[in-house]
Amino acid sequence: MNTQVGISPQFYLTAPARCPYLPGHMERKVFTHLIGPKAPEINDLLTQGGFRRSQNIAYRPACERCQACISVxxxxxxxxxxxxxxxxxxxxxxxxxxxxxxxxxxxxxxxxxxxxxxxxxxxxxxxxxxxxxxxxxxxxxxxxxxxxxxxxxxxxxxxxxxxxxxxxxxxxxxxxxxxxxxxxxxxxxxxxxxxxxxxxxxxxxxxxxxxxxxxxxxxxxxxxxxxxxxxxxxxxxxxxxxxxxxxxxxxxxx
Missing domain, CATH: 3.40.630.30 (Gcn5-related N-acetyltransferase (GNAT))
Incomplete structure (x- = not known):
């Protein structure tokens, strides 16, 4: 997997997993890597677009039948x-x-x-x-x-x-x-x-x-x-x- 982030980062989709917030629900996330000199700029744009950061990963929910997670x-x-x-x-x-x-x-x-x-x-x-x-x-x-x-x-x-x-x-x-x-x-x-x-x-x-x-x-x-x-x-x-x-x-x- 190429994790080098340029001006246009590559996005990936996780496999379904049990939702930690809503019983009986499954979750998926779309994510990209935040590395390199453009990382702060990309993090700004993605956060404004509803992403969260965890280490060098920016992610947001991509669940097919649920839209309960709302950025605040x-x-x-x-x-x-x-x-x-x-x-x-x-x-x-x-x-x-x-x-x-x-x-x-x-x-x-x-x-x-x-x-x-x-x-x-x-x-x-x-x-x-x-x-x-x-x-x-x-x-x-x-x-x-x-x-x-x-x-x-x-x-x-x-x-x-x-x-x-x-x-x-x-x-x-x-x-x-x-x-x-x-x-x-x-x-x-x-x-x-x-x-x-x-x-x-x-x-x-x-x-x-x-x-x-x-x-x-x-x-x-x-x-x-x-x-x-x-x-x-x-x-x-x-x-x-x-x-x-x-x-x-x-x-x-x-």
Missing amino acids: RILVNEFEPTKSMRRVLATNDDVIATELEAEPSSEQFTLFRRYLDHRHQQGGMSEMTVLDYAMMVEDTHVNTRVIEYRERVEGSGIGKQGQLLGVALTDVMTDGTSMVYSFYDPELEKRSFGTYMILDHIRTAKQRGLPHVYLGYWVRGSKKMTYKVRFQPQEHLLPAGWTRFDPSLYEEDV
Whole structure:
């Protein structure tokens, strides 16, 4: 297989596999390789076209009888946190976010394993080793950053702060940021840390003048994905293009 990506990348189709979100469904994906000097430009275009990145692969669903997976992006400049989101921000006022190069650490992996063992014991990532984690972080040809979230330690100065609470693997693009994968301490229920990390990405995107935060796929009918439509306003990628989402039209799904 030729994996050299030029201006026009080659696309491939996976074999059918069990859908991880909707019981009784099968999924297929179309994918291409993101390598070489054009990878950042291609990643931008494909993300805007509904693709997601995993290592050096860009993919999107290509299921024959199902269109439940819908790409979501938050409209950063119009976003205003709800009352409950403001409480989340206040609760996590003691958290410091540090943006780093896409390099893994043993501390990150320890937290990653705790997160998987608590939240995704039966998922496709449940058997990932330290080498698998390193590849997930390092195998990128685009502008990828690791954001570490730590407890603030008073008087510690610049540099590492306290306990590592969460990590986000994020691509920085020309029109926004894309949250590739994030994980956090599973004992932080009272902090609503997953919500907090999304709110922090909205804040940093706005500071950079970037109009979007891409959240990946909202899967209609999957309860584990309902959190994504809480961040309004947002757009969904439909056959007619990016369309402003109206939650009232999908009350049974949100």
